[in-house]
Amino acid sequence: MTALDNLFTKVRAENRAALIAYIPAGFPSQAGCHRVIAAFIAGGVDAIEIGFPYSDPVMDGPTIQAASVTSLENGTGAAEVFQALATASAQVPAVVMTYWNPIEKYGINEFSSAIAANGGSGVITPDLTIEESQGWISATDKSAINPIYVVAPSTSDARLSQVTAKCSGFVYVASVMGVTGARTSVSAGAADLVARVRRTTSLPVAVGLGVSTREQAKGVAAYADGVIVGSAFIKALQDAPDEDSGLAAVTELARELSKGVREGR
């Protein structure tokens, strides 16, 4: 059992959803990322996703693209990702989210053991298909961490059961067809997809893409086990006049969202 598994057991017992916050390592700076993690904790987030910035983020909208560029300019590599992971996982369950090539370049067994060694619970791999997953599944098995896959509204029922069979920790539901970024409303299709996922697995299901407000978090918490928020936090940091006010805005947003995930049911 990973810390992430235990978290979902706990929030299920509390009859609420978990709030999962995303930040790329090295953003807004190397030290700044560690302060953002502290701001997340102060605001009451339940789990943290550390992003491994990538040069060609085809699943990301402008907000996370810009943050990835900043992070890469700040010199972020695997070492910085693992440091951020260690900081986060010392306080709450934490995972890494990364495109596949950085894992392959690092070595899949080495990457998986480094996640475990830094207290991480798992890895979210948005562009790794189950067909290409053989080596990765055995690596994550060996390190006893959760391989987490992303499913989309276009995923067929037959394929959903194949994908969720490879998942552990939780299933990541992308709420819309599209890239990451805050949206004014969370697609109605998300509830439907969560229901379809639940017919294939008893794993917790977390919803991401587009959530930015307490109201939206509340809406998603009505039917999902986890609410994932990324772009909204990054935007708060990008829009702030200086780092301190950005961090204050992050904590404030996290507080609001963590109320939202407790109001859904």
Add this chain to the structure above:
Amino acid sequence: MSTEPQIDVSQILGHFGPYGGRFVPEALIGALEELEEAHRSSQLDPKFGAELAELHRTYSGRPSIITEAKRFAEHAGGARIILKREDLNHTGSHKINNVLGQALLTKRMGKKRIIAETGAGQHGVASATAAALMGLECVVYMGEEDTKRQALNVARMKLLGADVIPVTSGSRTLKDAINEAMRDWVTNVETTHYLLGTVAGPHPFPTMVRDFHKIIGEETREQVLALTGRLPDVVMACVGGGSNAIGIFHRFISDPSVRLIGLEAGGDGVETGRHAATITGGTPGVLHGTRSYVLQDANGQTVESHSISAGLDYPGVGPEHAYLHDIGRAEYRAITDEQAMHAFALLCKTEGIIPAIETAHALAGALQVGNELGKDAIIVINLSGRGDKDVNTAADYFGIPLG
């Protein structure tokens, strides 16, 4: 002489040895499966084959001819040099072969909108052309840097009714245009076909795009046999993503006596780090949905490529080339900007043919290989495109004042 290719590396789940496959968000799997099925069923459908053959014959002008380049050959060790004239196709390059095939598949799938990436603009122009012909909506993503290098082609696409969207992220070249096209596709996949322009990307693109280009090699093999009475010693082509090269190579893979040589863009020289020679100077990795050679750093971040030629300026390469390289069936060499421009000028002055700068890399390779093999050798070069689009770049390079 063998009749059909013996090494079928293509059909095992879209893999070529350890290369190829599918590394994409789950959101795209449905569309890729639909495309794979449309391609598979169309290959078995005589009506589809007849419709495409008719377009080749009456619209793009196939079969393209071969031309023996005797005066150019004097600079290539006296070897016989034969040019496969893909530059004479409608729109001016080999790209039209793939585009007509995929546009027909788009209609077969009931989709009404195509998106495409383009570097040199040749694939964008071909896509805009096919969209106009078949009444499809067309959006072309093009790196902002390339919209400047290839301004003429931007105007051509607009005249043909396409929307050209300059991409300002990353290196503002082909790689970033592909990123932006993939983001569009993830969002609009239900109505839109992504008409990828080369043999890269997730399965089925490398196989499908090859299937639409392999006619180049099939024609060439017959034409060269008829002209010379034997198979050529060497078949050469420039390699960006690798579509014109795989198109002319494929029919010859099962002819062991025929050397296959791909010419990559060496930019300022591979040793300078400023180049686009992915197989020569890269390492295995995953980019844009496929595993192949990639120009990347120690963290797996893609490194920006450099080439005078927008169409070769890409830090990836098709997975089938990675495989042909590893098994030793094809060789890959890097040609610098300077070597390419020398060959460019030479073909203009010796044969009265202005080639695309992409193609000039293959011509430079032929000058090397001709001198290595001498006058008994027969060398075939895929003349993948014409150089009208490159006149500004070449004039600038050679210091020819405009106006």
